[in-house]
Amino acid sequence: MAEVGWNHNANQCRASHPxxxxxxxxxxxGEGRAPPQTPWKTLPLEDCALAAPAISPxxxxxxxxxxxxxxxxxxxxxxxxxxxxxxxxxxxxLADQEVEVSRQVEKKKTTLRGxxxxxxxxxxxxxxxxxxxxxxxxxxxxxxxxxxxxSSVKKGETLIDTAATLNAMRPDLIIVRxxxxxxxxxxxxxxxxxxxxxxxxxxxxxxxALLDALTIRRNKGRIEGLVVAICGDILHSRVARSNMILLxxxxxxxxxxxxxxxxxxxxxxxxxxxxxxxxxxxxxxxxVMMLRLQRERMNGSFVPSVKEYFRYYGxxxxxxxxxxxxxxxxxxGPMNRGVEIASEVADGAQSLIREQVEMGVAVRMAVLEALAxxxxxx
Amino acid sequence: xISERPLLLTNARLIDPTNxxxxxxxxxxxDGLIADLGPRIGYVTDATAIDCEGQxxxxxxxxxQAFTGEPGAAHRETLKTASEAAAAGGVTxxxxxxxxxxxxxxxxxxxxxxxxxxxxxxxxxxxxxALTKGLEGHEMSEIGLLKDAGAVAFTDAGRSVTNAxxxxxxxxxxxxxxxxxxxxxxDPDLVGQGVMNEGEFAARLGLPGIPREAETVMLERDMRLxxxxxxxxxxAMISCADSVExxxxxKARGLPVTCGVSINNLAxxxxxxxxxxxFLKLSPPLRHEDDRQAVxxxxxxxxxxxxxxxxxxxxxxxxxxxxxxxxxxxxxxxTLLSAAIRLxxxxxxxxxxxxxxxxTRPAEILGLPGGRLERGAPADLIVxxxxxxxxxxxxxxxxxxxxxxxxxxxxxxxVTRTIVAGRIVFDRTTP
Numbered sequence: 001m002a003e004v005g006w007n008h009n010a011n012q013c014r015a016s017h018p019x020x021x022x023x024x025x026x027x028x029x030g031e032g033r034a035p036p037q038t039p040w041k042t043l044p045l046e047d048c049a050l051a052a053p054a055i056s057p058x059x060x061x062x063x064x065x066x067x068x069x070x071x072x073x074x075x076x077x078x079x080x081x082x083x084x085x086x087x088x089x090x091x092x093x094l095a096d097q098e099v100e101v102s103r104q105v106e107k108k109k110t111t112l113r114g115x116x117x118x119x120x121x122x123x124x125x126x127x128x129x130x131x132x133x134x135x136x137x138x139x140x141x142x143x144x145x146x147x148x149x150x151s152s153v154k155k156g157e158t159l160i161d162t163a164a165t166l167n168a169m170r171p172d173l174i175i176v177r178x179x180x181x182x183x184x185x186x187x188x189x190x191x192x193x194x195x196x197x198x199x200x201x202x203x204x205x206x207x208x209a210l211l212d213a214l215t216i217r218r219n220k221g222r223i224e225g226l227v228v229a230i231c232g233d234i235l236h237s238r239v240a241r242s243n244m245i246l247l248x249x250x251x252x253x254x255x256x257x258x259x260x261x262x263x264x265x266x267x268x269x270x271x272x273x274x275x276x277x278x279x280x281x282x283x284x285x286x287x288v289m290m291l292r293l294q295r296e297r298m299n300g301s302f303v304p305s306v307k308e309y310f311r312y313y314g315x316x317x318x319x320x321x322x323x324x325x326x327x328x329x330x331x332x333g334p335m336n337r338g339v340e341i342a343s344e345v346a347d348g349a350q351s352l353i354r355e356q357v358e359m360g361v362a363v364r365m366a367v368l369e370a371l372a373x374x375x376x377x378x
Numbered sequence: 379x380i381s382e383r384p385l386l387l388t389n390a391r392l393i394d395p396t397n398x399x400x401x402x403x404x405x406x407x408x409d410g411l412i413a414d415l416g417p418r419i420g421y422v423t424d425a426t427a428i429d430c431e432g433q434x435x436x437x438x439x440x441x442x443q444a445f446t447g448e449p450g451a452a453h454r455e456t457l458k459t460a461s462e463a464a465a466a467g468g469v470t471x472x473x474x475x476x477x478x479x480x481x482x483x484x485x486x487x488x489x490x491x492x493x494x495x496x497x498x499x500x501x502x503x504x505x506x507x508a509l510t511k512g513l514e515g516h517e518m519s520e521i522g523l524l525k526d527a528g529a530v531a532f533t534d535a536g537r538s539v540t541n542a543x544x545x546x547x548x549x550x551x552x553x554x555x556x557x558x559x560x561x562x563x564x565d566p567d568l569v570g571q572g573v574m575n576e577g578e579f580a581a582r583l584g585l586p587g588i589p590r591e592a593e594t595v596m597l598e599r600d601m602r603l604x605x606x607x608x609x610x611x612x613x614a615m616i617s618c619a620d621s622v623e624x625x626x627x628x629k630a631r632g633l634p635v636t637c638g639v640s641i642n643n644l645a646x647x648x649x650x651x652x653x654x655x656x657f658l659k660l661s662p663p664l665r666h667e668d669d670r671q672a673v674x675x676x677x678x679x680x681x682x683x684x685x686x687x688x689x690x691x692x693x694x695x696x697x698x699x700x701x702x703x704x705x706x707x708x709x710x711x712x713t714l715l716s717a718a719i720r721l722x723x724x725x726x727x728x729x730x731x732x733x734x735x736x737x738t739r740p741a742e743i744l745g746l747p748g749g750r751l752e753r754g755a756p757a758d759l760i761v762x763x764x765x766x767x768x769x770x771x772x773x774x775x776x777x778x779x780x781x782x783x784x785x786x787x788x789x790x791x792x793v794t795r796t797i798v799a800g801r802i803v804f805d806r807t808t809p
Contacts, residue, residue: 259550259551259554260550260551260553260554260607261547261550261551276554277554299517300510300511300516300517300518300519301517301518301547302547303551304511304517304518304519304520304521304522304523304551305520307520307523308520308521308522308523311522311523312522
């Protein structure tokens with residue numbers, strides 16, 4: 001497949017940021033350690049307006065001639081890391097339009113007509129897979145779901161062989177979820193089409209971060225300056241990683257809340273405020289973002305028990321009252337009610353959890369459309 | 379709370395182990411607290427006055443390691459008998475070990491022990507909770523909920539957590555709750571079949587030995603994990619010279635590490651086992667005399683922070699067995715002070731130093747208000763004459779079990795009076 005002329009592969013080749021020195025002495029105790037520098041490698045926000053206009057100039061560029069640089073100059077969406085604030089902005093603007101499309105009776109567009117989209121999910125997923133499937137179909141693509149359970153992967157085929165096989169079928173888009181961090185990057189190197197990361201291990205889940213950002217922006221009108229508390233199992237969460245990068249790039253003040261056993265060791269060097277006391281972590285927060293705690297991590301390995309986890313780190317109305325009165329609650333799903341979130345909060349007036357699902361389809365439509373705009377003959 | 383008559387202790391040799399200062403004077407107790415003290419204490423009309431006859435008046439002892447029998451082992455000890463033994467030995471606060479039956483790994487059991495102690499014990503009893511569920515060393519216990527229920531520290535009692543990953547996570551998690559981890563440092567694989575200190579004497583007796591490395595390997599590992607996690611750590615009992623060096627180095631590095639020593643390892647050595655005396659089968663084992671000297675020196679230097687009784691009552695069935703088959707452990711609450719004074723009278727260490735290791739330091743490590751002589755501190759006090767000699771008869775001990783290593787020993791320094799929260803709970807002058 002031919003590359004577009006000004007192909008920035010910023011999202012494919014990930015420059016490594018300087019490795020922090022090994023932990024020599026203990027970090028200072030206490031709450032709210034906030035090193036000064038911005039984490040990760042993200043491009044500055046420049047002067048672009050943060051509030052979302054109904055139709056932004058960037059979105060209009062989509063239909064423009066291939067001689068002009070596209071609004072989203074990447075072949076793949078492998079992660080939030082490497083995207084500029086402008087890239088994110090453009091996707092969110094486009095997604096805003098897709099929301100409108102999805103709310104019409106006629107939900108079909110033709111942007112991906114004739115294109116083939118393969119959903120390759122090595123891990124079971126309900127909402128992400130169906131969301132991508134719906135997004136592709138609404139844009140007119142032929143969508144194929146590869147069920148790994150009955151595929152050759154189960155028979156021992158390697159990831160690279162699977163990639164080569166699929167590539168031979170000439171798809172235009174492959175949506176991949178894999179249990180190993182970095183597997184999607186590896187696959188992207190072996191195929192000629194665009195690849196979207198639908199979650200790789202504990203690394204990234206970029207469309208989840210984008211849909212969260214869209215949900216926040218539509219409810220709060222902005223992202224910059226908001227205090228966002230990401231709470232729970234940061235260690236195993238790709239959602240947390242993508243959100244941390246995106247929100248920091250968009251100028252939000254990101255806090256991490258949870259027991260230290262669920263923080264990735266070394267994350268204190270990345271410049272986020274960290275709290276082990278949830279009440280302090282939620283103090284004056286605008287957004288409370290809960291994370292799912294996997295069942296196998298609840299029984300004494302990372303946290304002692306469900307009972308104890310819920311007491312100290314489960315979001316109930318009492319803990320939520322420490323956040324701002326108009327704070328909003330998010331959860332990427334599927335929820336463990338009574339583990340990380342109480343039903344009264346999940347179903348309460350401050351919850352955005354249902355809306356997140358709707359935004360998921362819109363954001364994925366925007367991603368697919370933006371990538372398609374860069375494709376040959378696109 | 380019913381306010382009792384104030385208690386005025388006069389003519390006493392006041393020793394404040396926080397600063398080692400000694401003075402002659404009196405002390406006034408009101409509402410369970412030290413209301414006033416000093417050489418020129420005023421006369422209080424409504425107070426009950428007691429003449430201490432020049433004896434030492436010091437803070438009550440705090441024992442960080444004692445097995446108190448309940449729940450589940452009342453045939454060995456009960457909270458009542460343990461507290462009576464403690465009062466007679468000058469111990470006003472006991473940290474009760476969680477290796478009971480059931481194990482204290484559930485907030486409800488902590489609550490039970492505290493209520494049971496409140497109803498039956500005459501000294502303060504504070505439970506330590508299990509560090510891992512069932513003391514099995516696999517899954518950390520509910521450290522937050524247990525601490526909220528009143529657990530003062532977390533320990534697997536006489537067991538070591540051999541899985542370093544479990545220990546790492548427990549230290550990490552405990553730090554979030556500012557919880558203290560108390561660890562028995564003895565690698566069970568290196569202990570193997572060992573029953574006493576490895577060395578010449580074990581070779582002579584034909585008994586399998588426990589190398590010092592069983593302790594040092596585990597202790598070294600823990601120091602690395604503390605450095606990694608920043609969790610608050612207390613090595614329950616160290617017994618040899620090499621361990622002293624490890625703790626010293628960790629402290630020099632500024633790690634949040636403290637350590638204790640059993641009174642038995644200070645007062646006795648492996649030769650005391652003599653003719654296979656099972657009451658001297660202990661964990662950690664009695665070591666060589668050089669190790670004993672090293673731990674005494676470390677105590678005087680402050681490298682070792684606390685002295686514990688390691689009170690472990692065992693009944694006849696578990697002790698009247700061949701040495702290798704007998705249970706380990708010795709009772710120690712009632713003889714703790716006398717055995718420590720033995721070191722003082724031998725000139726190894728000063729009286730304020732040993733008192734500090736049995737009151738001030740444990741209080742600081744556990745975050746308790748006692749262990750000091752000053753206005754506002756709890757009136758947990760002891761009066762004793764460090765020079766009064768006696769011969770210990772184990773039948774006189776108040777514990778249910780009588781397995782003392784000091785049977786028929788000539789000791790000095792019996793407690794005359796023990797006061798807990800302003801009330802006299804033990805008085806040797808009125809039998």
